[in-house]
Amino acid sequence: DGGITQSPKYLFRKEGQNVTLSCEQNLNHDAMYWYRQDPGQGLRLIYYSQIVNDFQKGDIAEGYSVSREKKESFPLTVTSAQKNPTAFYLCASEGLSNTGELFFGEGSRLTVL
Amino acid sequence: GENVEQHPSTLSVQEGDSAVIKCTYSDSASNYFPWYKQELGKRPQLIIDIRSNVGEKKDQRIAVTLNKTAKHFSLHITETQPEDSAVYFCAAKKGRNYQLIWGAGTKLIIKP
Numbered sequence: 001d002g003g004i005t006q007s008p009k010y011l012f013r014k015e016g017q018n019v020t021l022s023c024e025q026n027l028n029h030d031a032m033y034w035y036r037q038d039p040g041q042g043l044r045l046i047y048y049s050q051i052v053n054d055f056q057k058g059d060i061a062e063g064y065s066v067s068r069e070k071k072e073s074f075p076l077t078v079t080s081a082q083k084n085p086t087a088f089y090l091c092a093s094e095g096l097s098n099t100g101e102l103f104f105g106e107g108s109r110l111t112v113l
Numbered sequence: 114g115e116n117v118e119q120h121p122s123t124l125s126v127q128e129g130d131s132a133v134i135k136c137t138y139s140d141s142a143s144n145y146f147p148w149y150k151q152e153l154g155k156r157p158q159l160i161i162d163i164r165s166n167v168g169e170k171k172d173q174r175i176a177v178t179l180n181k182t183a184k185h186f187s188l189h190i191t192e193t194q195p196e197d198s199a200v201y202f203c204a205a206k207k208g209r210n211y212q213l214i215w216g217a218g219t220k221l222i223i224k225p
Contacts, residue, residue, distance in 0.1 A: 033212075042202065042217045043157070048208070058212075092158060100145040100206045102213065104156035 003027070006105035008097050013078075013085070013112050021076045022107045023091035031094035032074040033102065036060060036087045043090065048072055078110060086112045115140040116207050119216030127224050132193055134219045135205035137185040138159045143205040146179060147213070151200045160201075161188070170206045190221075 004025040008058065013019045023033050024050040032047040045058030049068040061081025068074055078085045116139040122146050126132045136146075147162035163170045163177045163186065174193075179186040190197055203216040 045212060045217050048212065100147060101159055101162065101214065102147075102149075102157075105160070106156050 004091060004093050004105040006089075006108050008108060009106065011108060011110045015112055019110065021078070021089055021110070023076065023105055025070055025074075025093045025095045025103075026072060027070070027094065027103060029093035029103070030071070032068070033092045033094070034058075034064070034066065034074070034076045034093065035072055035090045036088045037090060037107075040085050043097050046076065047087075052062055064106075083104055084104050094096060115143060115205060115211075115214040117203060117214050117216045119146075119203050121219060122143040122217065123220045124129045125181055125222040126193055126223060128193055128195065130193055132188075132190045132197070132221055134201055134203070134221070135185060135189045136187070136216050137183075138206075138214075139184065140205070140207060141184060142207045143214075144208060146177070146208040147204050147206075148177060149202045149204070151202065151218075153199075166224070167178065188216060193221050193223050195225065197221060218220075 007022045007074045033048045035043040044060050046064050047066040049055035053069050055066050055068050065077045088107050090107045091105040094099040119136045144165040148160050149157035150160045151157040161172050161175050161177050163179050174191045176189040200220050202216045202218045204213040206213045
């Protein structure tokens, strides 16, 4: 069953802790993205990667880090430097040949206690 | 850079009536315009998209129109149903190596 999988679905973190959100896809897509969504708001781009071992900052990269060691995987680390990390995080991959259509995971909801 | 504006931010329509959401974009080089639907707490899902070489595309009760001269595109939903209640996002993309630029979203409320 092809798709994009995010885990965990819910995550609680104490202030000062780093957490890593997992994103895996078996669609053979080259491009992958991380978005942040705050309640009642739109999608803001954190990081994106168009090819293995390469990634670029999006609009709100401060306090976040990523890696792209495998085509299938694009984990996001929310570091302690991110001052307001409570949000809904969405991972997406882009259709073959970068056609534009994004396929989203189900999201990870991070709450800082 | 590209900027996408979406209106209205909230739209309330009677069940069975039509709904129209409009987006304007700034970069005339944009050539791909998708619409995503996001139900509460769920992931966004593509419902329809259009490329700059066509002016209109329909899929059952949903249609998208594109006016390249005016740089705007619109989502039309006819015969609205309760399950159409969601947030709708428009976006624009210039080409292969560019990112999607998103509108702020429209919350569509279908009144029974």
